Amino acid sequence: MFSLSPAKWTRILVPIAAGLLLLAAACGDDDDGGGDDTSTPAATADATADATAADGIQTQPDSPQEVDAEVTEAVDGVLQIALEDNFYTLNNLSVPLGETTTIEIVNDGTDIHNMRIAGPDGEFNTDDDSVSDPEQITAGSTATVDFTPTLAGTYTFQCDFHPAEQGGVIVVE
Ligand SMILES: [Cu+2]
Helix, strand or coil: CCCCCHHHHHHHHHHHHHHHHHHHHHHHHHHHHHHHHHHHHHHHHHHHHHHHHHHCCCCCCCCCCCCCCCCEECECCEEEEEEECCEECCCEEEECCCCCEEEEEEECCCCCECCEECCCCCCCCCCCCEECECCCECCCCEEEEEECCCCCEEEEEECCCCCCCCEEEEEEC
């Protein structure tokens, strides 16, 4: 009985080989599972990006000028403020989200002043700033800033000529 014919060996070995192939296929499925695992970090990165967008604007600089206790709201898309040496007469402003507010500025001082609003990036002198037109407002003259915020939050503005003492905030909601 120890001497099996080649035909009998074939009947024994073929099922074993087939079993090994099945095991290999099963391992292949495990590898696919590993592939699913590698997609998880990408999904996490997307969630992080969404969370950043949902957080809205970046942390803004502090106003160099003490902020008014009273809030001044835009009326029919217009806010009127004045410049003095060296402060804003009103500097706790409120405007609606997603609408253009025109800030009308008159320079009641003797120095040159202006108004620059840090954009959503929370930094001055970057592309997303809103700046008065003209950028230099001489004594007795006027200027405007058209501000159309698309993200809610509290933005900081400053005078570029007196950034250490003249500024304020705009609440967007
Ligand atoms: Cu100034």
